[in-house]
Amino acid sequence: METEVSPDGxxxxxxxxxxGEVASEFRGILEGKGVMVFAVIDQAEAARTVGLSLRDTVLIVFGNPAAGTPVMAAAPLAGLDLPLKVLIWDDAGVTRVSYYSPASxxxxxxxxxDLAAGLGAIDVLTDALIKG
Structure with missing residues (x-):
């Protein structure tokens, strides 16, 4: 499967x-690994509630408090990026999975x-999703 990294990470x-299938599969991977799912936001459905149309788009917010808490304790503004988030979206009939790279x-x-190391789990989890 194809992977791209933009200049902004x-x-x-x-x-x-x-x-929908990919979002469901990703939730299953997270739950199977004991990763906490904080929220699943169907952004297309939210758009429909106000009479607007949006391509299928689902945001999944997840993480491991044992890994994220020390990061936020050391760098409080990391709370803007944590918990981790994955956007699953339709790109003209192709399903894409996007997120900020751990390095960014x-x-x-x-x-x-040592604090950043735990962020790399997002790569492993999404690799399992696209290989699944």
């Missing part, structure tokens, strides 16, 4: 299946390597 991977989050908040 957004990783985008291509996944097989519809947005670490750089933005000046994290020491």
């Amino acid at each position: 957004v990783v985008t991977k291509t996944a097989a299946g519809s947005v 989050i670490a750089e933005r908040h000046g994290l020491e390597p």
